[in-house]
Amino acid sequence: MATALYELLQQPLSGLLRLLPPDTPLLCLQGAALVGLLAAVLLVCRRHGLPLRQRSLALGLAVGSAGYVIGAMVSNYGESEVRPTLVIDFLYLGAYLGGWRGGLLSFALVELARWQYGGIMHLGAALADGSIHVLCGWVLRLLIDPRALLHLQAHTVLWVWAGRLLSTALGAWVGMVLSDTPFETLVLLWQGRAAVLPISLLVIYCTLLLLATDAQIDAQQAREHALLRRDPVSGLANRRALSECVQAHWRLEPSRAACLVVVELGNLSDFLSRHGHERAWQLWKSGGLEQGGALLREVLAALRDYRPTPFQYSDFSLALFLEGVALAELEDRGELEAALRRCEVGLSRAWPGYRAAVRCAVVDLAPAHEAPAPHLPYREITLALNSLPRGVAYFNSLMRQDQALDAFIESQINRWADPRTVPIWLQPKLHLANGQVGGAEALLRLNEPEGRSVSPMRVITVARRCGRLAEVEWATVAATAHLLQGLANRLPGVSMAVNVSAESLRIPGFAQQVQALLAQCRVPSALLRLELVEWSDLVDDPLVQANLAQLTALGVPLSIDDFGTGYSNLLLLTRFSFSEVKIDRSLVISLGELKSLVVVQHIVELAHRCGATVVAEGVETTAMATQVRDLGVDMGQGYLFSRALPPEEFLAYCRRPRLVLPV
Structure with missing residues (x-):
């Protein structure tokens, strides 16, 4: 059965092949090789992102190289003076695909193969013949740009093929005029060129189909490029x-x-x-x-x-x-x-x-x-x-300097994961009755690389904007605990206070972190005081309330900062066990006014009834200190006593005799 089917198919196919010129299979293989080479070149060009101009030049070079190689391969084919090659297609397509540069490359390579493997007997006629093919391909490129073939149509293929027919006729006529080739050879030449025309049509169609597909890919990428770079609502570039x-x-x-x-x-x-x-x-x-x-x-x-x-x-x-x-x-x-x-x-x-x-x-x-x-x-x-x-x-330059400063602050915050790198200074708090140091407030004191001091509020602002305020506050707490570890033996009983806000107190397990830190540094909990700032955010938050209750249970003293400037002071003081109340500096400075005087009197009375010590902030003169002491304030803090000092200077300050207020 299989043998009968094979014979049935072989007979018509063999008969068809006998009707074709004997060189047809070789020419078909050349055409297939040329189309495959062009497809490979287009893929390589696209992979490396070559622009259209360089892509055209690569196509022209590829066609010329293929013409040279095939010319060499068929140089010894048979005994006829006419070699079975697609030389016209190589020259014509080289100029059409590669422009005048690609056409010149194709012309040089193909004519080199003609001279190298065919001799110089008819070189003049061959050069004139090849020039006509290149010229026809270049003119057709001007009329029908192959880089713009988004949609391949039948009439486009026929126009390109018609240009191929014209170049064939003109080239054969010029070659016949310029050479003394025998009539029999010219007849073979005309027959060969006529026989190859159907194969040329197929090669041209496949080539244009490759170019149209490549152009469609370019157009799609251009559309995607435009969509990626344009806002769909406004229509503006994004x-x-x-x-x-x-x-x-x-x-x-x-x-x-x-x-x-x-x-x-x-x-x-x-x-x-x-x-x-x-x-x-x-x-x-x-x-x-x-x-x-x-x-x-x-x-x-x-x-x-x-x-x-x-x-x-x-x-x-x-x-x-x-x-x-x-x-x-x-x-x-x-x-x-x-x-x-x-x-x-x-x-x-x-x-x-x-x-x-x-x-x-x-x-x-x-x-x-x-x-x-x-x-x-x-x-x-x-x-x-x-x-x-x-x-x-x-x-401008001023804002640029601000940006550089903010960037420097952020870089320092990154370093403060190590408590030893946190720049902590200490401002003393003195007992107004005897002038003894009763504690200190730990404050961040950052300096720029040039030595200028950075405002503490600037550091807080940058940290808050970056969402790292709690991180900065914890760095300050940890650094203060390590300072207490080193100073506890030299300053027994002197506590240090650190500011914390709602950002820190909203962290689950904050109280346990403080407990672990104190245990690690072997510092008694009574020596680390937490001063609550921005207390208006603390009243109704269950997590904050839980942390405050746990801190109190652990024996960590709590202090209300800036008391007297907000509506929630009384509620906080009655709800939680605060051991210290700090009167805001604005009230201390305005004690000459009756309203401020009455407010301070009530704060002192309320705080003492709740068992809290009262500290006056911003004490700058002896008269202020005497007045707040006479109102019942226990401790004072301000420039009258000392500015914030580095830890070693604070230690020396504690050992020096100090001012005792007159009775």
């Missing part, structure tokens, strides 16, 4: 496109001044509460909502001299890339402030019931101070925007 724009500026024009302006609503929450997220998302839409379009046009019109390029920086903010202007120049002109005021007026009119407050950050992109960073200056933009509720914030 932050990714902005980053690429800034990168290109730094790479191509690093010395040219440029600025980045980021605009947003300072009172966005008011807008959202009145009009919702759906309209806010379309706030900067260039077409659609009239209000958003008007606002965008207003900003662009105010800065049109700087060729502003708009980008969607975030859902509710707009970025403008300005060329040819430095931050200092923009700040001196003051045009941005006027533009924002007009925007606020327009927005307030356009959105009923909403009074707009627009703010913007201006960041210099020119590398005037340092080499450009490999990314957008996100930190600078955020710091500038957060520095004011409305208006223009220029990230």
